[in-house]
């Protein structure tokens with residue numbers, strides 16, 4: 001076969017030109033559906049997705065005709081990525097069409113799901129039910145909403161997911177891999193990846209157990225011990241979030257020193273008449289302060305920064321690369337809350353990464369690994385959310401630095417970051433076992449609650465059975481979006497933060513660092529981001545931090561003062577038993 005470098009270069013040039021228009025067209029069709037959910041737009045998106053998959057198959061076949069062994073590393077890496085197309089490699093076009101239809105059907109069920117409290121009183125997740133979980137302390141109402149959401153989403157998806165599942169086990173539709181999970185893990189380019197994340201999770205478990213014990217004890221005071229199971233689990237509907245994945249909306253109940261100013265600036269944002277646009281301008285201003293690339297004209301012109309009236313949209317926030325080097329958009333049903341300020345930074349972090357690598361060959365326009373892409377925006381938020389920075393931008397006017405506020409701040413950050421770790425870890429533990437065929441359709445919910453009870457120490461507030469399909473109540477399962485990237489990001493973002501704070505000349509504890517206005521930090525971050533996925537992620541990590549492996553140490557250093565406080569406050573009332581209360585086997 002063909003080892004001619006000249007011809008290979010011509011092929012890559014053709015690929016890079018044609019792929020930009022092909023992928024641009026695909027993103028436009030997906031954007032049209034996501035910002036206007038109709039049957040017609042769904043059909044059109046599935047059709048264009050199939051055409052894109054078939055074009056990728058054709059290019060993969062043409063790439064396979066080259067013998068790349070004599071090519072330089074960059075060319076070899078491009079050929080590898082052109083051939084590595086996963087699900088799109090499926091040659092049975094009818095099956096591929098069916099797969100994409102099942103996925104878009106599940107996405108529609110999730111995105112149009114509503115919780116009904118009475119006949120004509122039905123509310124969507126965003127913003128109504130999300131706000132309910134953030135603000136209500138009425139456990140009966142929360143329990144109804146918790147069950148109602150799962151009845152309206154997961155329960156309706158079980159058969160669709162079972163069909164989808166049949167495409168993902170061997171002989172997997174993602175050609176060349178044992179199953180879909182193996183394909184997803186391959187993006188981390190290390191065959192010990194699953195052991196790596198397990199090691200990190202075990203290392204971080206003690207922090208989580210201490211936080212869990214403190215929160216359980218406070219919530220027992222708030223709601224009375226009677227609704228808490230003897231096993232030590234926290235009922236999942238009491239944690240301020242539909243999935244109990246982050247607990248920072250419970251700050252008012254959980255501050256160690258409640259007399260100090262509240263660090264959740266939502267009220268101040270509303271008082272200052274913040275708009276969705278203003279929220280994104282605050283984020284854009286931070287990137288500019290680092291000397292990084294500001295949001296281009298088309299971003300402000302074409303993004304959807306708030307929920308439109310009169311049509312159904314996918315409200316789950318997302319950032320979009322239209323692969324033409326200048327069209328990048330965010331879609332977010334922005335609410336005026338601190339959580340949405342954080343989300344805006346997260347989404348803009350994706351856009352900044354898109355901008356930094358926009359001149360790379362198309363196959364390198366990706367994160368160094370998926371966790372890198374998820375960490376960019378959150379690293380900026382670690383600076384933005386410090387009381388010092390919030391005071392600087394006028395959102396925390398009566399802030400005085402003292403020890404008690406410091407502990408309160410660390411508690412607020414732990415409720416967002418530490419609380420998330422077992423959740424970020426367990427979603428793909430469940431999915432990888434499903435894709436391997438270890439978890440069968442008849443055990444979907446039992447396997448889910450074994451992980452939720454065992455690793456997260458939460459229990460279902462109403463009995464569950466295999467009539468339910470609780471994984472489907474979380475966006476990323478019907479959305480078929482891998483999730484371990486967020487666990488990886490929560491570890492990496494503290495490694496990045498520590499490195500950038502050093503470059504910015506920060507002195508003192510890591511949790512007080514704000515890299516705002518540091519062009520040195522901005523330069524170092526930009527240099528790493530601009531590489532995209534052109535080199536293995538350990539090289540990118542080394543360029544930014546000097547390390548070549550993920551390490552939980554910076555995260556643990558950041559929270560050390562809080563861990564000391566929690567150990568003193570908790571005594572030995574820590575942990576929970578493995579059996580899952582109120583998981584009723586089919587009657």
Ligand SMILES: CC(=O)N[C@@H](CC(=O)O)C(=O)NC[C@H](CC1(C(=O)N[C@@H](Cc2ccc(O)cc2)C(=O)O)CCCC1)C(=O)O
Pocket residue numbers: 245316317318319320321342343346347350373374378486
């Ligand atoms: C075209 C496309 O799909 N693009 C990708 C990006 C890309 O691949 O280029 C994309 O936009 N994905 C959407 C997804 C949205 C969010 C999410 O799902 N977050 C997790 C976990 C979490 C929560 C808080 C947090 O601070 C960090 C993570 C959850 O909500 O459970 C919801 C709000 C935050 C991020 C995202 O932005 O990652």
Ligand SMILES: [Zn+2]
Pocket residue numbers: 346350373374
């Ligand atoms: Zn993200």
